[in-house]
Structures are given as structure tokens and as C-alpha cells.
Amino acid sequence: MTRRRRRPGDALAPYLMILPGWLWLAAFFITPVIVMVSLSLQTGDFIDGFRQTFHFSTYADVVRTYHVQLVRSLTYGAIATVSCALIGYPVAYWIAFRAGRHKSVFLFLLLLPFFVSFVIRTQSWNVVLADHGVVLGPLKDIGLLSADFHLLATPYAVIGGLTYNFLPFMVLPVYVALERVDPKVIEASTDLYASRTQTFLRVVLPLSLPGVFAGVLLTFVPSCADYVNAGILGGPSTTMIGNIIQTEYFTNLDYPAASALSFVLMGALLLAVFTYARTLGTEKVLEAAAR
Amino acid sequence: MATDTLSPPPTAGPAITLVDVVKDFGGAGARDAAVVRGVNLAIGEGEFFSLLGPSGCGKTTTLRMIAGFEEPTSGQILLHGHDMVGVPANKRDINMVFQSYALFPHLSVADNVAFGLRRKRVPKDEIRDRVEKILHTVELADKADRRPRQLSGGQQQRVALARALVNRPRALLLDEPLGALDLKLRQAMQLELKRIQREVGITFIYVTHDQAEALTMSDRIAVMHRGLVEQVGPPQEVYERPATAFVAGFIGTSNLIGGRLAAAEAGTGVLDLGDGQRITVPLRGSHAAGEDVELTVRPEKITLTTEPTDTASRIRGTVREVVYLGTSTSYTVDTSTGAEMTVFQPNDGSACATPARGDIVWLSWATDHSYLLTTAPAAAATAADPVSLTSR
Ligand SMILES: Nc1ncnc2c1ncn2[C@@H]1O[C@H](COP(=O)(O)OP(=O)(O)OP(=O)(O)O)[C@@H](O)[C@H]1O
Ligand SMILES: [Mg+2]
Numbered sequence: 221m222t223r224r225r226r227r228p229g230d231a232l233a234p235y236l237m238i239l240p241g242w243l244w245l246a247a248f249f250i251t252p253v254i255v256m257v258s259l260s261l262q263t264g265d266f267i268d269g270f271r272q273t274f275h276f277s278t279y280a281d282v283v284r285t286y287h288v289q290l291v292r293s294l295t296y297g298a299i300a301t302v303s304c305a306l307i308g309y310p311v312a313y314w315i316a317f318r319a320g321r322h323k324s325v326f327l328f329l330l331l332l333p334f335f336v337s338f339v340i341r342t343q344s345w346n347v348v349l350a351d352h353g354v355v356l357g358p359l360k361d362i363g364l365l366s367a368d369f370h371l372l373a374t375p376y377a378v379i380g381g382l383t384y385n386f387l388p389f390m391v392l393p394v395y396v397a398l399e400r401v402d403p404k405v406i407e408a409s410t411d412l413y414a415s416r417t418q419t420f421l422r423v424v425l426p427l428s429l430p431g432v433f434a435g436v437l438l439t440f441v442p443s444c445a446d447y448v449n450a451g452i453l454g455g456p457s458t459t460m461i462g463n464i465i466q467t468e469y470f471t472n473l474d475y476p477a478a479s480a481l482s483f484v485l486m487g488a489l490l491l492a493v494f495t496y497a498r499t500l501g502t503e504k505v506l507e508a509a510a511r
Numbered sequence: 512m513a514t515d516t517l518s519p520p521p522t523a524g525p526a527i528t529l530v531d532v533v534k535d536f537g538g539a540g541a542r543d544a545a546v547v548r549g550v551n552l553a554i555g556e557g558e559f560f561s562l563l564g565p566s567g568c569g570k571t572t573t574l575r576m577i578a579g580f581e582e583p584t585s586g587q588i589l590l591h592g593h594d595m596v597g598v599p600a601n602k603r604d605i606n607m608v609f610q611s612y613a614l615f616p617h618l619s620v621a622d623n624v625a626f627g628l629r630r631k632r633v634p635k636d637e638i639r640d641r642v643e644k645i646l647h648t649v650e651l652a653d654k655a656d657r658r659p660r661q662l663s664g665g666q667q668q669r670v671a672l673a674r675a676l677v678n679r680p681r682a683l684l685l686d687e688p689l690g691a692l693d694l695k696l697r698q699a700m701q702l703e704l705k706r707i708q709r710e711v712g713i714t715f716i717y718v719t720h721d722q723a724e725a726l727t728m729s730d731r732i733a734v735m736h737r738g739l740v741e742q743v744g745p746p747q748e749v750y751e752r753p754a755t756a757f758v759a760g761f762i763g764t765s766n767l768i769g770g771r772l773a774a775a776e777a778g779t780g781v782l783d784l785g786d787g788q789r790i791t792v793p794l795r796g797s798h799a800a801g802e803d804v805e806l807t808v809r810p811e812k813i814t815l816t817t818e819p820t821d822t823a824s825r826i827r828g829t830v831r832e833v834v835y836l837g838t839s840t841s842y843t844v845d846t847s848t849g850a851e852m853t854v855f856q857p858n859d860g861s862a863c864a865t866p867a868r869g870d871i872v873w874l875s876w877a878t879d880h881s882y883l884l885t886t887a888p889a890a891a892a893t894a895a896d897p898v899s900l901t902s903r
Contacts, residue, residue: 404613407580410600411607412627412678422626426617 260479278480293461297444300382304439308390316398342452373455381449390435397431525553526714532586548738561717561725564735570718578607606675608685612667614659621655627678645677665696682714722762734758756884759807766852768806775800784848791823805884810853812880816873825875
């Protein structure tokens, strides 16, 4: 018989092969999470030291104190994500179907800002949108805008900054999804009497929805947690949860509160993402869109 | 010239007419460099019409122009007498079955099939009935809720067919629809396609590079070569009376014998093979004595004998190879003129001789079963013009 007897190690082989992955996760995700959980359940202060007290009330306290910023973060993130989709989809569509030979040039241009530091990029918007900067200055000079009009420190500036910074995270997955749409399928749709608009709505859009889905996750999660845009372009009334966590941690040195807030944010994001995935991530939606 | 060998399309008033259609992707306008270099066709209503030719000869391009995916550089495409040039694909009453099927991966089989009817705003009840009926015809009624990727290749192929047929188009264009299937399934689907075509009575334009497929399925075949149609005719005609050396070589196995016409009279001529042998040949077009020509005879039309026969069309040779094929035996013979000829002899006991390798044999055939070929390809282009068409 040619059948080889299974050696005892055979069953373990797959697990051994993913072992590096597990080690990586353990070192860089699970351990910090455990440390943070433990930190969030301590009480004390920076001078006298923290003790493990398992006071879950910290969570209730931070939610009560900062629910405004939490809701604001999710709102800003959601608006920025929708803006990214509305701007990013046509951009991706244009690059995928209309840019011809120059596709890679446009993709490169899209990624070009990434070669500059996130903070510097955002800071440059500060210059552009300044009360007497290159945009508002001339408009105020010719009297189109009143002298006290301002964009900085408003939600518009913060959401605009988030949209700008996370746009490529929307464009790229949508572009990849559109690239993968078989041109023959588009021809088949035309052949079956569909107009350009119908072909887009019934075939191209549904087939690219997985890309949009990925893009939404990739923009929503980091923009909700972002603190750079609100920090540079915002003011006291646009503070996001990321800014609070940063202040609690680095300025107030209240580690338990900062950790608890991080978990609250994580929980809120997971909840939002799962709800979204449950309602929009199924094939039923794709099919409904195509009817 | 092949003009006299053309039979007219079966019914009056062609469904689709191509008049001197040229497609040049470079756009430079040089006709010789174009992909399709002036194709004339008249395809009858309800006809199963095949475009047959080697890879790259312009079959797909021709089909795509009929479908409306490409505009011809020049020429006319008429659908029931109406000029289609400039009419977008979604406004043409023609459907296409793609080689790769191009099914909508996000839709169920039923939704794929209903796609065209929904775009045409056919009432819902009628859509349901027609989809159900056509899925029945292609024997996929039980797969209506499946996704394309859950189907086998042959089943996907039938969905593609149903998706096009359900619209009851004026004509159906099929671009190598069986190309992706294995041999057995392919043969089954050939019969299936033929049955469906008879059932629905729609004009089929069928692109293939498989000559056996074209011969079995078609009412008429157009043989394409380098952007030109070399011959149009029913399978039997194209097979038995190839108009050009290319057609003779491309369809089936054929034997070519080169020589010079020693004499040409009405109907018959004498071909001088150059080694003293002279054979009688039929003259169908205009040929003059002194002309260099090629003669073709199909392998199964030749009789092998070990003694010279008294036929006027025969040639001497030496058997180089004998291959037993079951129902027949294939002989490869080196003729005294240096040509290599293939002969099929049936194994039904009627063969006059069973020579072995190295034997001297005589190959003879009925004069009527051989054909003189037009060798110049430029002349072949005009040979393919349907008589009914006046181009230019
Ligand atoms: N869009 C295009 N642009 C430029 N050249 C093209 C284009 N489409 C086809 N061609 C060229 O035209 C020629 C004929 O192509 P076509 O697809 O019509 O061949 P075909 O007869 O269908 O061959 P096959 O049997 O391989 O499918 C090829 O040489 C091909 O390279
Ligand atoms: Mg082709």
C-alpha cells in the first residue's frame, strides 16, 4: 500500500504554520489590550501611583463626561466617510474607466500627498483656510464675505480635513473593485438594452459595492478616532474623542480615564461597524441594488 | 472563380447584410493593413450562418461590428434593410453570446435571464413566464436561483444562451460559445444549439475556428482569411468544392497537386504534372492553357490500386505510411511529382487493394471530384461577393 501513515505531528502542522501570526498578534495587540484593560480598572494618580481596584465606575464617568465628544466623533467620522464616498467614487470610476493609458499616473498623483507627513499636510490646510489666508482673504477684501467670517475652528474645517486626509483610503479599494469588473459584462449589459445609466446602476455599481464597503471601513474607523484634524483645524467646539484621550493621557496623566475612553471608543466603533456590515455587507443588498 | 458555386440565401430578403465592411483599428485608412478588409455577406432570415477562419482573421471584429460594439471604418451593415451604422448596441434588436459568457456574477440565473426584458420594460408577469419557459428550453429550470459561479461551464453557457434568446432578437450572435467546453460537452452542446435554433427559428451568426463544428451545425459557412471572406456556401459545397487553396487547406484534409494547364477546352482541361504524367481536370471558371494551377482532391474521394487504372485522372506514387483508423485506413503517398497525398480507404471490404509501406500504387478519382483552385488571394476576395449585392 502506498498510503502513508500519518505522523503525530501532521495534525499540528497548520497550527505551527500560523504560529508566527499568533505571536505577532500576542505581542502587538493582545498584550497592549490586556495592559490597557488593567490600566482602565486602576485608581489613583500620577504622583501617588495607581492601584488595581476594578472600579468599573471609571467607564460610566468618562461616558457621562464625554458623551458629547463621543457622539461628535462618530458624526464627524460618518459625514467625512460619506463625503469621501461621494468624492472618491467618481474619482475611482474616472481613473478605472476613463484615464486610459495614464491610469498609473493618476493613481500616483492620488498617493503623492502621502509622501508628506500627515501633520504637515493638515497644517498646510491651516494656512489655506486661515481667516486672512489665500482663500478667505481676497473674498473678504472684495466684500463677498464679512470680516469676521471664519472656517477654522468650525466643524466644516475639521470634517473637510478628515475627508481630505482619508480620501485615498476610499478611492483605492473602489478603484480596485472597478478594475475587476469584466468589460465583457458591461458590454453584455449594453447588448441587453441597458442605457449607460442603467448599466452603471444595475451592473457596475453593484459589482463595485464590495470596494465601497471596504473603503467605508477604512475611512470611518480612523477618521472617528482621529485627533490631528480636530487639533489643527478645529477649536474648543469641535473637540473629538481622540483629542480628549490624548489630553487625558499626556496632559492630565489620567491613565485609567484615557484607557477607559479608548475602550469606549473601540466598543462604539465595533458596534457601528458590525451594524453596518450586517445591514449592507450581505449579497441581498447587492441583488436589491441590481433589480 | 467561386461566384457560380454560391447558392443564394435560403429565404427572400436577407436578415443581415454587410456591404464592403472595413475595420481598421489604426484608423490610418490603408485597406490592406485593416483587420477586416471589405467583407460582403447576405445572411438569410432564420439561417444558421457560421463565420469560420483561423485565429486573428477578424471573425470577432466582424461580429462586434454587427452587435454594435465597434463601428466599421467604412461600409454598411443592414438589419432587415435598415442601416445600423451609428445605432448604439443597446438599440439594436440583436443579442450576443460571449465566448466567456459574461454572465452577471451578482445576479441569480433567473435575474440574469430577465435582465434584457426588464430593460425593455416588459410587464412583470410576462417576464416571469418567458424566463421560466426559456429556462425550461435550456433545461435549467431547477437552477433558477443559483448564482453563475455555482454552475458548471456547460450550464453557464446555456444561461448565456437563454439570456440572449429570451429577448427574441432578430438575430443571435455567438462568438465561439463552446470554446471553453471539453470535447464531449462540446459535441452535446452543438446538437443542443442546433435543436434550440430550429425551435426558436432565430437567425444565428456563429463564429468558430473549428471546421468540424461549422460543418456539422451550419446552413451556410463563410470562410474568412486575413480579414476577407474567401468562400460562402453550404457545408457540403465548401467542403467538396473549395474555392481557394486556403479554403481547401483549412477545411478538412486536402491534397494539392501543382501543375500547368496543357490544354483547356469547354469544361475540361489537361494538367501537365511536369514529369510527363497528364491528368484530366474539370474547368469551372475561366482558365487558359499555359496557366499554373493547383488541383485539389479530398482524401476519401481517391481510390488506391496496385495496378494502373484506365481513368483519366490518376497519379502514381509510393506508400510512405499506413495508419489504421478503425472504420478507414489512412495512406500517406509520395507521388512521382514529389507531392504528398493523403488517401482514406474505407475498411468495409470494398477497397480494391490493401498496399503496404513501400508499395507502388496508383491514385485515381472521378474527374468531377477534383477542383482547380484560384491561387491569387486578391481574386478570392471578389469571389466571395454575394451575387445579389452591388457594392461600391
Ligand atoms: N481593439 C482592437 N485594437 C486593435 N487591434 C485589434 C482590436 N481588436 C482586434 N484587433 C486585431 O484584429 C485582428 C483580428 O482580431 P479578431 O478578434 O477579430 O480575430 P478572430 O478572428 O476573432 O480570432 P480568434 O479566433 O483568435 O478569436 C487581430 O490581429 C487583433 O490583434
Ligand atoms: Mg475571436
